[in-house]
Amino acid sequence: MAxxxxxxxxxxxxxxxxxxxxxxxxxxxxxxxxxxxxxxxxLERSYNEKIGHWKHGGIVGVLGYGGGVIGRYCDLPAExxxxxxxxxxxxxxxxxxxxxxxALRKICDIWEKRGSGLTxxxxxxxxxxxxxxxxDELEPIFAELTAIGFDLGGSGSDVRTPxxxxxxxxxxxxxxxxxxxxxxxxxxxxxxxxxxxxxxxFKFKMSGCPNDCVASVARADISIIGTWRDNIRVNQxxxxxYTKNGLNIQKxxxxxxxxxxxxxxxxxxxxxxxxxxxxMHCINxxxxxxxxxxxxxxxxxxxxxAPIIEGALLSxxxxxxxxxxxxxxxxxxxxxxxxxxxxxxxxxxxxxxxFIQRMGMGNFLETIGVEPIPEMVAHPRENPYVFYEEYLVxxxxxxxxxxx
Amino acid sequence: xxxxxxxxEAAEAMFNMVKEAAGLRKLKPMxxxxxxxxxxxxxxxxxICKEAIRELVESGRCVYTYFGGTYLELPHREGAAND
Ligand code: SF4
Ligand code: SF4
Numbered sequence: 001m002a003x004x005x006x007x008x009x010x011x012x013x014x015x016x017x018x019x020x021x022x023x024x025x026x027x028x029x030x031x032x033x034x035x036x037x038x039x040x041x042x043l044e045r046s047y048n049e050k051i052g053h054w055k056h057g058g059i060v061g062v063l064g065y066g067g068g069v070i071g072r073y074c075d076l077p078a079e080x081x082x083x084x085x086x087x088x089x090x091x092x093x094x095x096x097x098x099x100x101x102x103a104l105r106k107i108c109d110i111w112e113k114r115g116s117g118l119t120x121x122x123x124x125x126x127x128x129x130x131x132x133x134x135x136d137e138l139e140p141i142f143a144e145l146t147a148i149g150f151d152l153g154g155s156g157s158d159v160r161t162p163x164x165x166x167x168x169x170x171x172x173x174x175x176x177x178x179x180x181x182x183x184x185x186x187x188x189x190x191x192x193x194x195x196x197x198x199x200x201x202f203k204f205k206m207s208g209c210p211n212d213c214v215a216s217v218a219r220a221d222i223s224i225i226g227t228w229r230d231n232i233r234v235n236q237x238x239x240x241x242y243t244k245n246g247l248n249i250q251k252x253x254x255x256x257x258x259x260x261x262x263x264x265x266x267x268x269x270x271x272x273x274x275x276x277x278x279x280m281h282c283i284n285x286x287x288x289x290x291x292x293x294x295x296x297x298x299x300x301x302x303x304x305x306a307p308i309i310e311g312a313l314l315s316x317x318x319x320x321x322x323x324x325x326x327x328x329x330x331x332x333x334x335x336x337x338x339x340x341x342x343x344x345x346x347x348x349x350x351x352x353x354x355f356i357q358r359m360g361m362g363n364f365l366e367t368i369g370v371e372p373i374p375e376m377v378a379h380p381r382e383n384p385y386v387f388y389e390e391y392l393v394x395x396x397x398x399x400x401x402x403x404x
Numbered sequence: 405x406x407x408x409x410x411x412x413e414a415a416e417a418m419f420n421m422v423k424e425a426a427g428l429r430k431l432k433p434m435x436x437x438x439x440x441x442x443x444x445x446x447x448x449x450x451x452i453c454k455e456a457i458r459e460l461v462e463s464g465r466c467v468y469t470y471f472g473g474t475y476l477e478l479p480h481r482e483g484a485a486n487d
Binding site: 077084199 | 432433437454457458461462464468469470471472473474482483484485486487
């Protein structure tokens with residue numbers, strides 16, 4: 001089969017250089033996959049013509065599911081029959097992306113038999129992405145995946161597969177058990193994940209500490225980021241050790257502290273924890289000397305998204321400090337209230353962040369029953385006009401009394 | 405208290421809405437829920453609507469489709485599909 005590889009001078013350019021190349025990977029798969037051979041030919045043709053040759057299909061899942069499959073058809077089926085259908089299958093990854101090699105082999109066996117053999121481990125949603133199969137293979141793939149304990153992930157206007165950093169399983173900075181929360185939310189929101197009922201997609205991403213290794217603050221509708229509310233733990237001897245080994249604390253740590261809350265007199269490192277922003281910078285530079293506090297939990301933020309329909313948004317603080325305790329009923333109840341108003345009032349393809357911008361954070365908080373507090377304020381107000389609702393009520397009453 | 409309609413009755417009403425809209429406009433699950441709440445008032449709630457949608461897709465009478473958003477439609481051959 002290998003000698004049937006189409007000539008791909010343009011794609012070959014993408015194999016040069018020290019970085020991994022998706023072209024090399026597709027070529028490797030093409031040794032045993034006709035779909036991968038056609039994919040190379042089709043892609044080379046797109047590069048030559050500067051035209052994409054994929055059509056978006058409307059197919060979204062298997063019987064009963066509204067997500068997990070992204071339909072794709074090629075618009076040159078006669079020339080590239082093996083990629084005439086090229087649907088993507090999203091498979092719900094385990095929290096923290098832990099697999100036994102045996103599980104991975106089983107997934108690959110299914111995919112080599114019923115798909116192109118090409119995978120993307122993992123997609124930006126966090127799912128296992130299986131690239132390229134035919135419509136008539138979707139139900140058998142689903143049956144075989146469920147038989148080995150896997151399920152489809154989210155796609156379309158639903159809860160997307162929740163994802164997290166590996167948290168407490170391997171990372172000493174984790175301030176809460178990200179994997180436990182992710183697994184629980186995935187199980188609890190199965191209906192919302194498989195039966196899309198929202199105005200648009202809704203993503204949960206969980207990071208164990210403010211290093212935010214899953215970039216939740218930039219791309220999740222709900223970002224749950226570990227933090228602490230007591231003091232950073234300091235081992236002064238270890239701090240001295242760092243300086244002996246050449247670390248310039250003033251230049252490399254204190255100068256970059258966004259809270260401007262550290263002092264170093266050459267012997268002792270003092271931190272004013274009341275103005276610490278919990279950014280992790282000092283801890284990342286001196287991991288043997290500094291640690292997050294012991295009273296740990298998470299900050300829950302809302303509303304970030306990458307630029308698709310409108311521009312990018314970063315998350316805003318919704319709950320400054322939350323103790324994630326199973327079964328997380330408080331968080332799930334809050335989600336219910338958020339989805340209720342968003343489903344009721346949200347426009348088609350309006351992410352929750354855009355919805356909040358449109359209705360105003362104040363109104364949104366009032367509707368979901370959350371008290372506004374200073375930690376939610378991103379920066380001081382630009383508009384000097386202040387509207388105190390309660391004063392107005394009092395004034396009205398006073399005026400009323402005056403009249404009587 | 406008003407007698408609630410069953411999930412099957414809700415599914416039937418939703419199915420008729422999808423059938424009537426077929427080829428004219430696409431309906432999202434939330435559109436169907438809102439239409440039903442309008443039609444039956446306090447005789448239906450969101451939970452019944454959820455069950456009705458589940459019944460429709462699990463029986464294969466309706467399918468989810470995606471065109472920029474997720475819709476519920478009658479099963480049909482996709483416009484973009486190749487043989
Ligand atoms: S986000 Fe924090 S806890 Fe999670 S892996 Fe990264 S450094 Fe560790
Ligand atoms: S965590 Fe960040 S804000 Fe807090 S003391 Fe360290 S560098 Fe400063």
